[in-house]
Amino acid sequence: MRSVRYLPAARPPVADKREAILRAATQVFARNGYFNSKVADIAHVAGVADGTVYLYFKSKEEILHSIFDRNAGEIIAEGRKLLGVLTDAREKLRRIATLHLERLGADRDLAVVFQVELRGSTKFMEEFSAAGLAEYLHLIREVFEEGQRAGMFRTDLNAKVVAKVLFGALDEMATNWILSKRRYKLAPMADQVLDIFLNGVSVR
């Protein structure tokens, strides 16, 4: 409930400025690249003054981190939730993959930040890797091992490598999607990837 009826534009309706800044930053970073983006641009798009940005974030870098933390956390949490609902390992992997691509496919700017901007320096990469990627790979790996125990997946495969193969394939779908001129739906690619993948790791 944020209804301040009078003073149409004078009193900014307690709008969540932090939220506006994050959204603006995602767009600006996606369009210009992190290093070429000016804090002033972000402030302008968000409709606040340059200095206001520093009331909500310690630095430009912290903005990028916040974008990552917020979204990676949500994707992984949703992924884990799926595991409770489903029982079949194949189905779990399929749903996780679809969720992954649906998320990125729903917001192109966010996808660009995730696929490109967050990878642009070993420094970010290491944090990115330590933070979200490692956990995500672990999630996939757990499900795969579960499937191995159920006699569904080949036991001669290294689960860590398997997880990277699946993640790498999905990641490439996302990267190709944002770079492509053609507009197609990203999420459905998950099924094609899983088709090849599951066929490759399943017991015959």
Add this chain to the structure above:
Amino acid sequence: MRSVRYLPAARPPVADKREAILRAATQVFARNGYFNSKVADIAHVAGVADGTVYLYFKSKEEILHSIFDRNAGEIIAEGRKLLGVLTDAREKLRRIATLHLERLGADRDLAVVFQVELRGSTKFMEEFSAAGLAEYLHLIREVFEEGQRAGMFRTDLNAKVVAKVLFGALDEMATNWILSKRRYKLAPMADQVLDIFLNGVSVR
């Protein structure tokens, strides 16, 4: 000081400087990231003056491009050479993959530049993509289609998607390798990837 001193400036065959700068830049970019690297650092590591860099390269950006062009060209050329020697599509894919990972595994700094620095902005990404990646994906795709015609690979799969899956998996192996604290050989991972991949795309 009329006497001939055999120190840094004895008789440097001019070509060596360009080479030295490229090598130095690969190291500096890999260590600090492209945007955090100062041209002065590159010059220092290369053992030349700041200004000298501009006798060989138009700009800092051109240095990054040169690193990419030189190496991407070589990898693809070698890949195509393999196609002439081998006949079996499976074997071709296996050798291409191994070549890919061997190349990156042989020079960690170069691998960092390829896996991380070149991806750090949509601008670079688009050029990178247009230049080498598209051609590389095409190479994989051709071989796959050849295998399809030979009745070796499933014909219900989209060759473009298949190529991306394989590339994505290999790419992830490389990225994980450079971020990993543990030191292992990269090239052998190609066999594990191909095991899953070929199993997934082959006719039963």
Add this chain to the structure above:
DNA sequence: GTTGCCTGAATGACGATTCATTCACAGCGC
């Protein structure tokens, strides 16, 4: 008039690029 959010001009650093200058050497006439 006080509190607390906001503002945006000013500041200070930083770093890519430039360019006036140096220097080694090659050719040349003697």
Add this chain to the structure above:
DNA sequence: GCGCTGTGAATGAATCGTCATTCAGGCAAC
């Protein structure tokens, strides 16, 4: 040999813009 001079590669200090960040107030509401 021996000066003399032209050449251009190499140098690195100075330049010039460009921002991230700061901070001295402004303004609304109570």
